[in-house]
Amino acid sequence: MEESVSIVIPVFEEEESIPHLYASIKGVMEPLGRTYEILFIDDGSRDRSFKVLEEIQKKDPAVVVVSFRRNFGQTAAMAAGFEYASGDIIITMDADLQNDPNDIPRLLEKAKVFDVVSGWRKNRQDKFLSRRLPSIMANWLISKVTGVALHDYGCTLKAYRKEVIKDVRLYGEMHRFIPAMASWVGASITEVETTHHARQYGRSKYGISRTIRVLLDLITVKFLQSFSTRPIHAFGSVGLVLGAAGFVIGLYLSFEKLVLGHNIGNRPLLSLGILLLILGVQLIVLGLLGEMLARVYHESQGKPIYTVKKVLGK
Numbered sequence: 001m002e003e004s005v006s007i008v009i010p011v012f013e014e015e016e017s018i019p020h021l022y023a024s025i026k027g028v029m030e031p032l033g034r035t036y037e038i039l040f041i042d043d044g045s046r047d048r049s050f051k052v053l054e055e056i057q058k059k060d061p062a063v064v065v066v067s068f069r070r071n072f073g074q075t076a077a078m079a080a081g082f083e084y085a086s087g088d089i090i091i092t093m094d095a096d097l098q099n100d101p102n103d104i105p106r107l108l109e110k111a112k113v114f115d116v117v118s119g120w121r122k123n124r125q126d127k128f129l130s131r132r133l134p135s136i137m138a139n140w141l142i143s144k145v146t147g148v149a150l151h152d153y154g155c156t157l158k159a160y161r162k163e164v165i166k167d168v169r170l171y172g173e174m175h176r177f178i179p180a181m182a183s184w185v186g187a188s189i190t191e192v193e194t195t196h197h198a199r200q201y202g203r204s205k206y207g208i209s210r211t212i213r214v215l216l217d218l219i220t221v222k223f224l225q226s227f228s229t230r231p232i233h234a235f236g237s238v239g240l241v242l243g244a245a246g247f248v249i250g251l252y253l254s255f256e257k258l259v260l261g262h263n264i265g266n267r268p269l270l271s272l273g274i275l276l277l278i279l280g281v282q283l284i285v286l287g288l289l290g291e292m293l294a295r296v297y298h299e300s301q302g303k304p305i306y307t308v309k310k311v312l313g314k
Contacts, residue, residue, distance in 0.1 A: 003088035004035040005108065008081030010074050010156075011040050014095040015048040016201035022056055022063070024101045032105060039064045040095070041081050044071035074156075075175040082165055090160045098125070099157040100195040107159040107192055115164040115187035116179050118150050119157035121196035138214050145222050146180035150191055153177070157194050161187075173213055177221045184225060231290030235283045243280020249273030 007025060011018065022038065029036045042050045042065060050067055057063045066080050078092060089111050093099040103119065110117040126132050135154050143149040153176045160178070164187045168178060179189050227234040250273045256262040264270050 002032075002034045004086070005029070005037075005089050005091060006081075006085035006087030006162075007036065007038045007091045007093065007104070008078065008085055009038065009040050009093055009095050010043055010077030010081070011045060011049050011053070011095040012043040012071065012074075012077075013045045013047045013049055014201070015045075015052050017095055017097045018049060018052045018056070020200075021095060021097055021101070024097075025104075026060075028101045028104055032108075034108075035087075037062050037064055037085070037087060039066065039081050039084055041077040042067040043073065043077045044068045073173060075170050075173050078175045078178075079170040082160075082168075082170075085162070088162055090162055090165055092156050092158050092160070094156045097200050098197050099155075100197060103157060103192070103194040106194075107157070110190055110192055111159040111161060113188075114190045115161045116182050116189040117159040118152065118179050118189065118191050119155040119194035120150070120152045120191045121155050122151070122193045124152075124196050125198040126196075142177070142180070142214075142218055145218055146177070146183070146225060148180045148183045148189060150179060150189070152191075153179070155194065155196075173217055174221065176214070177217065180221060180225070229294055231294055232284075232287035235287030235290060239280045239283030239287065241280075242276045242283065246273045246276030246278075246280060249276065 007029075009021070014021075018040070025038055038060075040053050040063065042053060050065070053063075053065045053067075057065050064084060066084055068076070068080075081092065082090060089108060091104055091107060093101070099119070107117045107119070124132055124135075135152070139151060139153050142153050156175075158178070160182070164182050164185065165178070167185050168181045170178070174181070179187075183189060223234065249269060253264045253267070253270055253273060257264050
């Protein structure tokens with residue numbers, strides 16, 4: 001029996017696109033003969049998007065509509081979609097018709113072998129300077145920092161196996177880093193070239209300013225990836241280096257004062273040494289506090305520090 005499919009679509013003010021997207025998805029999914037559902041997550045739209053979705057849902061029980069009280073962002077919409085989805089494989093895509101539903105069967109075929117299948121908009125139909133160039137730079141940087149090499153982290157069209165995505169917790173604007181976070185639990189990841197269309201209706205909700213948010217989120221992801229269970233290694237190592245440097249400066253100045261009799265009270269080096277010692281102690285203490293918080297986080301929620309793929313003989 002074929003695995004069931006949930007298609008999760010965050011929606012924010014896309015009233016003109018929704019009917020066309022729905023019809024296109026139906027045209028692709030029905031011939032496949034799979035059990036499927038389409039989840040539209042209305043992210044606080046102020047236009048008629050919810051009314052349009054309501055009308056579609058009344059006619060089609062395979063459609064599920066989740067409406068937010070206000071705009072919480074795409075990451076929150078993704079998280080809600082994952083929570084409400086019941087399918088074995090979860091497909092995510094945008095509501096603006098730039099992702100092509102005809103690519104879904106190819107993703108599903110790859111999902112038989114891989115846990116995460118990421119779309120790659122190789123021939124992206126967006127402006128080069130404002131959209132494509134920042135995306136190229138961001139994808140290169142994210143791939144280098146996370147160790148998960150993908151050409152297109154920003155492509156929403158992806159397929160996830162439910163047993164993998166259920167262990168991924170999303171906060172802030174982390175939806176673009178889902179493949180990297182899935183890799184932490186041992187997910188196998190691949191890429192598939194997908195079709196990308198120019199926007200037909202409405203306007204883009206993204207601008208060049210999101211590059212700053214991506215960089216800040218990347219710092220968070222890298223820290224969580226490397227030090228979420230051992231923050232003392234991140235803060236403590238830097239603290240030891242700074243503290244040791246301050247200690248050496250202090251020894252040198254003490255030698256000059258006590259042995260050579262030089263006046264050190266007005267020397268900038270003295271201020272630097274004291275500053276480095278204080279910073280070193282503060283960072284080590286911060287690392288210890290992080291260790292306690294990490295233990296509270298894992299133990300209070302019963303979160304394991306490992307993931308199991310399969311158990312034989314039990």
